[in-house]
Amino acid sequence: MENLFTFLKNQFVFQLDIVFQAPNPLGKPVLNPMDVTGFINEFSIENNLTEIDMLLLALALVPHVKPDFLSSIIADYLPNGGELPEFGGIKTKNHRGxxxxxxxAQFLIAGNDLEERISFYNYLHNQSFLYQKKIIRIETVPGGEPKLSGMLFLEEEYIEKFITGKILKPQLSSVFPAQLIETSLEWDDLVLNTTTLNYIKEIETWLKFNEILLHEWDMKSKIKPGFRVMFYGAPGTGKTLTASLLGKYTQRDVYRIDLSMVxxxxxxxxxxxxxxxxxxxxDKDWILFFDEADAVFGKRTNVRDAHDKYANQEVSYLLQRIENHPGLVILASNFKANIDTAFTRRFQSIIEFEVPSYRExxxxxxxxxxxxxxxxxxxxLNELSKKYDITGANIVNIIQYACxxxxxxxxxxxxxxxLLQGIKKEYAKEGKMM
Structure with a gap:
């Protein structure tokens, strides 16, 4: 990482020497790929990063490990203070540098050369792997201010990756209303009827081959991005477990959306x-799982007042975002009829999770x-299975109680x-009599 930061500093010195007409200007530095090691090197090779993207990555990362990096560089050229507007940069409440x-970033790459600055702007928005994948981003600024005057960010999980080698999973919070769900169970633990299992295998097939279909078979202009699925059925019939297993067996993170925070x-x-x-x-290749989705994706109502109008606008907005999302979105509901038909028409698959039969x-x-x-x-167990019409979740609860x-x-x-006491408790929770 030190070699990459040295290259970053030399690039700044190269541009600043031109601006301040230094008597012995530094020549344009060249990055030797062999000088970049560690986790950044692995990431660069894997994603075929350009030299410009390597500089952008170093620039976004350096404040997290060298807080005085930029201030010390500019101080060498402005020892008595002053500003260089084209250098950009901001100071915040907590950070001292x-x-x-x-x-x-624009000055780093293009200096004061107008054509090069315009070329960089186009590169950033149309070619940069880091910017397109939202690994780096620029803070949105108030209307009327230059777009590039916003702070340059490196996504939090990548800060962790480049420093420790591990991507930091986002945590449930007010700014990220979703929680990672995982399971230690296997497909054999999921007891469903054959029809439902076949539908689920179709989803697994899409997760495995979608990229080949879109890019190698060149179908991206004919097929809408993403895959939209609805799971419906009684609570405890395996909807959440199915989502978790799809993630586990296709190496994808599954995030259950906390609708109370949305x-x-x-x-x-x-x-x-x-x-x-x-x-x-x-661009994260996650599976988004909206449990009890009726709360957000429910049927639109007749417009009687302003509240109904805005509620319907929310549904329309969701419809647009889900339709354009490139990944797998699963909506789970107890009843299919509760979901607005505008959504169901756009689902690739609607899967019923039935209450298990006697054999199940x-x-x-x-x-x-x-x-x-x-x-x-x-x-x-044969008698218990025949006599008591309960779900898999009920059975797990009963066994836990009995144990x-x-x-x-x-x-x-x-x-x-x-066991019978456990069954009685489960029946009572649902208002049923044994």
Whole structure:
């Protein structure tokens, strides 16, 4: 990393020597790829970064490891203070040095050469891998101010990657209303009927071959980006587990959207929250999972007042963002009829998660009971499966309850009484009688 920062400094010195007409100007530095090592080198090779992108990456990263980097460079040319507007840069409340802006990047690459500055602007917006993938971005500025005067950012997860080698997963927060969901289970643990499993395999096929279809088969001009799916069915039938497994077996992160943090009573805030989420996810190859999606994707209403008007605008905005999102979006709902038909018409797949049949319930009982613990002889799993119409989540809860009661009573076997008590508790939660 030190060699890359040396190259960055020499590039600034080269441009500043020209501006200040230094008597012995430094010649234009050249980056030797062999001088770049570590995690940045791996990333550069993997993504075939240009020399300009390497400079942009170094510029965005340097404040995080060398806070005085820019201020010390400019101080050599302006020892008595003063400003060089074309150098850009800003000072903030907490940081004592200079933070780079888009203008700093423009000066770094093009100096004061007008044609080169225009060429850099075009490169940044049309060719830069880092900018296109939103690995670096420029802060939006108030109307009327130069666009490049915004602060140059490196995405947080990449700061961690280039310093430690690991990408920092975004955490649930007010600015990122989603949580990573994972599972230690396997496909064999997902007990569904054959029709539902076949539909899920279609999603897995899209995740595996979409890039080949779009780029190698040149279908990107004919097929809309992304894949939109709806899961519907009773709670506890495997919708969330399915999303987690799709991510696990295709090496993708699955983020469950916390709709309570997305929806706002203030006009425009819901759209703003979702826009931020979709923008961050656009180039990350994530799976977005909207659980209980009725809250946001519900049916539009007849316009009776201003509230209805803006609620319908929210749905229309969501429709547009989902349709243009390049990744997999899964909407989960208890009832298919609750989702606006404008969304369902655009889904590639609508998959029903049915309450398990007798055979599926039997398999769920067998899969989830602890393997090393004896079951009393009076426990007949066939009878339990036939008599009690419950979901996989119910069965897991019942087994957990029975196991804890067995441990509490210091028994060595799981008995029928505890299992029946667990079933009674699950029925009571749903307002049903045994």
């Amino acid at each position: 200079i933070l780079p802006t888009g203008e700093t 929806i706002s009573k203030y006009i425009g805030e819901t759209e703003k929250n979702l826009s931020s989420l979709f923008d961050k996810a656009a 319930r039997l398999l769920l009982w067998q899969n989830n009971l602890p393997k090393g613990i004896r079951i009393d002889d009076d426990v007949n 804890l009661r067995t441990l509490e009573d210091e028994n060595e076997t799981i008995n029928l009484h505890h």
